[in-house]
Amino acid sequence: MNTFVYGIGKSLYINLTNRCTNRCDFCLRREGDGVGGYYLWLDREPDAQDVLDLIPDPSVWQEIVFCGYGEPMLRLDTLLAIASALRKRDPGCRIRINTNGQANLYYGGNVVPRLKGWIDTVSISLNAPDAQSYQKMCHSDFGAKAFDGMLDFTRECVKLLPEVILSVVDVLSPEEIEKCRKIARDTGAEFRVREFIDSSDSDS
Numbered sequence: 001m002n003t004f005v006y007g008i009g010k011s012l013y014i015n016l017t018n019r020c021t022n023r024c025d026f027c028l029r030r031e032g033d034g035v036g037g038y039y040l041w042l043d044r045e046p047d048a049q050d051v052l053d054l055i056p057d058p059s060v061w062q063e064i065v066f067c068g069y070g071e072p073m074l075r076l077d078t079l080l081a082i083a084s085a086l087r088k089r090d091p092g093c094r095i096r097i098n099t100n101g102q103a104n105l106y107y108g109g110n111v112v113p114r115l116k117g118w119i120d121t122v123s124i125s126l127n128a129p130d131a132q133s134y135q136k137m138c139h140s141d142f143g144a145k146a147f148d149g150m151l152d153f154t155r156e157c158v159k160l161l162p163e164v165i166l167s168v169v170d171v172l173s174p175e176e177i178e179k180c181r182k183i184a185r186d187t188g189a190e191f192r193v194r195e196f197i198d199s200s201d202s203d204s
């Protein structure tokens with residue numbers, strides 16, 4: 001059975017796709033079948049109505065998160081159809097996207113303006129302090145362009161969205177983490193260090 005939505009704590013997570021433009025060394029999908037006891041491999045991707053039928057009252061959740069098992073921005077039209085409908089059901093609901101930040105590379109243009117008004121928070125995986133280390137760890141389809149493309153996406157988000165976070169996993173050295181903190185500061189994004197295994201934020 002497909003798990004299109006799943007709750008962990010006070011957050012509801014939406015699983016739109018198993019596809020991704022990265023193949024990160026630390027991705028939970030390499031060795032697992034899901035998170036939090038939920039099986040997250042899909043045999044089909046949901047459409048907006050599939051997901052909306054499962055969230056009749058978004059106000060019962062503290063936050064709605066577009067998350068893994070894959071890169072949710074690859075389903076941008078569906079993601080926005082869901083986000084806008086949830087907003088109509090509960091104008092106060094908080095909506096976050098966890099992403100690898102490569103959407104503008106994927107779509108070949110700036111899609112961030114489409115998020116304005118629907119998305120409160122974008123959490124982007126920085127993962128590494130430079131393009132070479134990023135590609136070595138994340139194996140992006142976009143190769144050496146991926147890192148700078150992700151940072152450009154971050155800057156566009158900072159211009160338009162209420163909350164933008166760049167994050168790293170705590171397997172980096174203290175020196176690398178400090179370099180990443182500076183990169184985040186230079187983009188204007190907040191900076192967070194995530195635990196290596198974080199079952200609720202395992203998408204990116």
Ligand code: SF4
Pocket residue numbers: 020021022023024026027028029068069070071099100138202203204
């Ligand atoms: S960790 Fe995220 S960005 Fe990396 S391969 Fe997995 S789903 Fe894609």
